[in-house]
Amino acid sequence: xxxxxxxxxxxxxxxxxxxxxxxxxxxxxxxxxxxxxxxxxxxxxxxxxxxxxxxxxxxxxxxxxxxxxxxxxxxxxxxxxxxxxxxxxxxxxxxxxxxxxxxxxxxxxxxxxxxxxxxxxxxxxxxxxxxxxxxxxxxxxxxxxxxxxxxxxxxxxxxxxxxxxxxxxxxxxxxxxxxxxxxxxxxxxxxxxxxxxxxxxxxxxxxxxxxxxxxxxxxxxxxxxxxxxxxxxxxxxxxxxxxxxxxxxxxxxxxxxxxxxxxxxxxxxxxxxxxxxxxxxxxxxxxxxxxxxxxxxxxxxxxxxxxxxxxxxxxxxxxxxxxxxxxxxxxxxxxxxxxxxxxxxxxxxxxxxxxxxxx
Amino acid sequence: xxxxxxxxxxxxxxxxxxxxxxxxxxxxxxxxxxxxxxxxxxxxxxxxxxxxxxxxxxxxxxxxxxxxxxxxxxxxxxxxxxxxxxxxxxxxxxxxxxxxxxx
Numbered sequence: 034x035x036x037x038x039x040x041x042x043x044x045x046x047x048x049x050x051x052x053x054x055x056x057x058x059x060x061x062x063x064x065x066x067x068x069x070x071x072x073x074x075x076x077x078x079x080x081x082x083x084x085x086x087x088x089x090x091x092x093x094x095x096x097x098x099x100x101x102x103x104x105x106x107x108x109x110x111x112x113x114x115x116x117x118x119x120x121x122x123x124x125x126x127x128x129x130x131x132x133x134x135x136x137x138x139x140x141x142x143x144x145x146x147x148x149x150x151x152x153x154x155x156x157x158x159x160x161x162x163x164x165x166x167x168x169x170x171x172x173x174x175x176x177x178x179x180x181x182x183x184x185x186x187x188x189x190x191x192x193x194x195x196x197x198x199x200x201x202x203x204x205x206x207x208x209x210x211x212x213x214x215x216x217x218x219x220x221x222x223x224x225x226x227x228x229x230x231x232x233x234x235x236x237x238x239x240x241x242x243x244x245x246x247x248x249x250x251x252x253x254x255x256x257x258x259x260x261x262x263x264x265x266x267x268x269x270x271x272x273x274x275x276x277x278x279x280x281x282x283x284x285x286x287x288x289x290x291x292x293x294x295x296x297x298x299x300x301x302x303x304x305x306x307x308x309x310x311x312x313x314x315x316x317x318x319x320x321x322x323x324x325x326x327x328x329x330x331x332x333x334x335x336x337x338x339x340x341x342x343x344x345x346x347x348x349x350x351x352x353x354x355x356x357x358x359x360x361x362x363x364x365x366x367x368x369x370x371x372x373x374x375x376x377x378x379x380x381x382x383x384x385x386x387x388x389x390x391x392x
Numbered sequence: 393x394x395x396x397x398x399x400x401x402x403x404x405x406x407x408x409x410x411x412x413x414x415x416x417x418x419x420x421x422x423x424x425x426x427x428x429x430x431x432x433x434x435x436x437x438x439x440x441x442x443x444x445x446x447x448x449x450x451x452x453x454x455x456x457x458x459x460x461x462x463x464x465x466x467x468x469x470x471x472x473x474x475x476x477x478x479x480x481x482x483x484x485x486x487x488x489x490x491x492x493x494x495x
Contacts, residue, residue: 059440073409076448135460139450160473167459167474171440227476324448324457 040176040288040366042185044221048177052289057175063292063382064321065340072322075329075336078139082328083131086308087147090128094120098263105259114262118271119309122199125154126275127311127327133163136326137311153241155275156206156268158213160233164226170323174288174296180225184284186366188359193280199272206268210245213238274309278302281351282316285358287369292381293320295371299334299344300351317341340379342372396485396492399432403489410454410465412445415495420482421445422491423465425452430484431465432493438470438477 041048052058097120100113131137132148152159165180172178184193195201212219218231226234244264251260258266278300287295297317302310313319315330318337325333334344345351354370361368374380399413405424412435413420419435421444433454437444442458449455454465461475468479483494 070406072446073406073448078448078450135455135462163473167439170459229476230473322457324455324460 040186042176042182044177044180044224046177050177052172052175052178057172057289057291058178059171060291062173062321063294063379065337065379067322067336071336075322075325075333077329078136078326079328080139080143082326083137083143083147086311087128089308090120090124101262102259105257114267114270117263118267119274120271121154121267122269122271123274123278124309124311125151126279127309127313129155129157129159129162130166130313131311131327133159133166134323136324153244154268156203156210158209158234158237158241160230160237161209161213161222161226164230168225170320173293173320174283174286174290176288180221182288183280183282184359186288187363190359190363193276193359197273197276199269199276202272203268207245210238210241214242274306277348278306278310278314281345281348281355282313285355285362285370287371293317294341294374294378295381298351298355298372299341300348301344301346302348306348315344339375339377342374394494396494399491399493401489402430402486402491405430405491408449408451410445410447410449412443413493418495419443420493420495421454421465422484422493423449423454425449425466430486430491432482432484432491433463433465433468433479437461437463437475438479439475444479 043049094117097113097117101110101117104110104113128137128147128151132144132151135141135144137147138144149159152162169179169181174182176182192201213234216235218226218234222234223231248260248264252258281298281300283296283298286298290296294317297320299317300314302314307314312327312330315334318325318330318333318341321337322333345354358368358370397415399420399422400411405411405422407424407428408426410421410423413422421433421435423431423433425431433444435444436442437456437458439456439459439461442456444454444456446457447455448457449465452464452466453462453471455462456475459474462471463469463475463479464471465479466481468481470476470478485492
């Protein structure tokens with residue numbers, strides 16, 4: 034349908050009603066055809082890769098934290114905290130995400146333990162975000178339906194830049210935590226969290242609030258921000274990598290479509306970023322087949338790339354494409370990038386998306 | 393009033409797998425467990441009506457392909473968020489190499 038009115042991202046507003054009326058809510062999405070046996074093989078769960086990565090992740094954090102504490106008070110502490118911060122404030126984003134899907138580990142309790150730890154680090158209530166992410170997958174970048182649209186149109190680039198340092202996101206997360214801890218679940222939250230889960234939202238918020246109060250009290254008692262440098266503040270000074278990679282997921286691409294090839298972006302990345310990001314750079318593939326574990330996404334990419342737009346060659350290449358699109362959206366919020374499909378791909382279903390203004 | 397209907401051939405479902413069966417406007421899922429027993433449930437996830445036949449069977453669990461909601465396909469029990477409502481299950485019998493379900 035044609036975009037005529039200004040976008041309203043409120044989950045209870047007119048855009049939400051229009052999406053439901055227009056059949057964009059809980060719609061059937063395009064999927065590349067994959068042989069069932071191949072798909073079954075890719076879906077198989079395994080504990081090995083995630084145990085290895087989790088040992089490296091948490092082990093590195095322990096070593097870096099020890100170095101930061103040892104050198105505290107000197108400039109030598111800076112590189113330790115820079116590394117620790119990225120593992121705390123960015124790697125937790127992908128761990129939260131993968132374990133939330135339940136695909137990282139084969140063993141259920143391992144998924145749940147890492148999910149809880151990562152949610153705490155990234156400051157996302159594990160109950161609220163499980164449900165918001167389910168909605169994100171149902172209604173990916175559908176205006177008024179998707180609660181996880183990182184860059185709304187027209188883009189607020191100042192906000193985007195601040196979030197490289199977690200400034201607004203973490204601030205809102207703390208406010209949400211205090212509000213939830215006070216027993217308040219907003220109407221927007223209620224729009225995607227079932228009532229039976231509200232008590233869990235509140236309970237987690239109260240536990241987290243107690244932990245943060247202890248850390249703040251410890252900092253005051255010690256007369257040092259060191260405890261907060263280890264718990265809490267890394268969500269700010271280590272956020273940059275998850276924002277750097279996360280913006281590429283959907284930034285500058287189409288909204289209100291039902292084909293992930295139009296609204297999601299895959300980007301080839303260096304191995305360090307892929308470790309921190311747990312292969313979510315294969316984002317079209319992840320949205321099309323969310324049950325594929327992160328460690329199998331490169332194989333899935335190889336299997337279906339004939340049907341997808343070519344991935345960006347690097348993070349820099351992705352930004353060279355995305356940033357000009359953001360700038361054009363400042364003048365025309367209906368603008369978006371429509372990537373070319375290879376000759377081997379099934380074409381976009383123009384009958385479903387023909388009202389969306391193409392780039 | 394229930395009736396037994398022929399759903400598929402026993403060999404149509406791989407071990408530890410699931411297939412979809414449509415009958416009179418309803419969608420069913422037919423499972424073959426790792427111990428070579430057959431089960432049947434409603435075919436659409438109770439969360440958002442996604443076909444479970446595209447999901448993953450692990451032991452006695454079927455996982456929805458869209459949001460990874462998990463059910464015990466032998467009992468229909470929803471195993472936690474984002475699925476809260478149990479799946480309906482159906483009696484199954486295998487005769488002459490065919491799988492029948494009672495609906």
